Amino acid sequence: MADKLELDAQTGIAVERDFTPEELEQRKQDLAKQAEIAAAIAAQNKLKEETIAKLGLTIEELKALLS
Amino acid sequence: MGLNAQTAVPTFTASQVLTAAQQNQINTGIPVFATTTTRDAAFGGSNKTLAQGQYCYIEASSQLQVYTGSAWQSVGTGLTYITQATPTAVASVSINNCFTSTFANYLLLIDMTAAVGDGVITARLRSGGTDSNTNYVGQRLIGQATTVAATANPSGTDDAYFSTIQATTASSYALSSNIYSPALARGTVFNTFAGSNDGAGSVIQFVWNNHTTASAYDGITVFTSGTSFTGTIRVYGYQNS
Numbered sequence: 001m002a003d004k005l006e007l008d009a010q011t012g013i014a015v016e017r018d019f020t021p022e023e024l025e026q027r028k029q030d031l032a033k034q035a036e037i038a039a040a041i042a043a044q045n046k047l048k049e050e051t052i053a054k055l056g057l058t059i060e061e062l063k064a065l066l067s
Numbered sequence: 068m069g070l071n072a073q074t075a076v077p078t079f080t081a082s083q084v085l086t087a088a089q090q091n092q093i094n095t096g097i098p099v100f101a102t103t104t105t106r107d108a109a110f111g112g113s114n115k116t117l118a119q120g121q122y123c124y125i126e127a128s129s130q131l132q133v134y135t136g137s138a139w140q141s142v143g144t145g146l147t148y149i150t151q152a153t154p155t156a157v158a159s160v161s162i163n164n165c166f167t168s169t170f171a172n173y174l175l176l177i178d179m180t181a182a183v184g185d186g187v188i189t190a191r192l193r194s195g196g197t198d199s200n201t202n203y204v205g206q207r208l209i210g211q212a213t214t215v216a217a218t219a220n221p222s223g224t225d226d227a228y229f230s231t232i233q234a235t236t237a238s239s240y241a242l243s244s245n246i247y248s249p250a251l252a253r254g255t256v257f258n259t260f261a262g263s264n265d266g267a268g269s270v271i272q273f274v275w276n277n278h279t280t281a282s283a284y285d286g287i288t289v290f291t292s293g294t295s296f297t298g299t300i301r302v303y304g305y306q307n308s
Binding site for chain 2: 005012019023031037
């Protein structure tokens, strides 16, 4: 299984290949970034749920109060 | 009346000797050329004089064109097919030379059939085979069940965020992105809509991205932060006029 498909629209030539060292480094950076973003979102959601729990309300009740 | 204007659609009989005028009259079919360069070289001189109403087909761009008397224009319904990539279990797809100054705006369609690993679909413009990984800004509006949320720069500023994707429901994933002026020396805007049957229910995502670098790009790379994806990526050009 190759890492990447590269297509030239003018010639129609498509090549499946592995990442170059530079692309692999970029891939590592991208995955680290996405993991960091996912962790931040999870932490935010957890804080939201904990806050709602402390208030003793359901999400629907809180929405009704805020509307 | 131009040189290509016909007054009859003649029929000929067996063994009939055709005159040059008759041959010229029927020489109005649609010639096929490899490129616009070979097209331009094929008219004039000892060849047919280029005139209004002449059609041709360009293999390099898969375009049917007509000569207006002053310029060649693409013939179509406003949308011209450029190319398609059919990735099978890869983590990224680069499409080179799909953006040219022929079109100001493009349509990108991604139709997934399978994915391995949940992740985020992102994209980067590229030029000469190199991705541009700076100067992206974006805004996402995501709706799932009764919850709506907005996020600025949902994938940072080093790529254009397209959407999330879940492996178990990847076959329901579809994305369309209108890409404005990627091949012009100005910023590029992506207006993207994606939807899928996500783990917690159907999800839709509207995303605006702006690549603020004022440069012309000739290609695009699409990534998943999951392990891989399989499907079809098609590129079309919107005719300018």
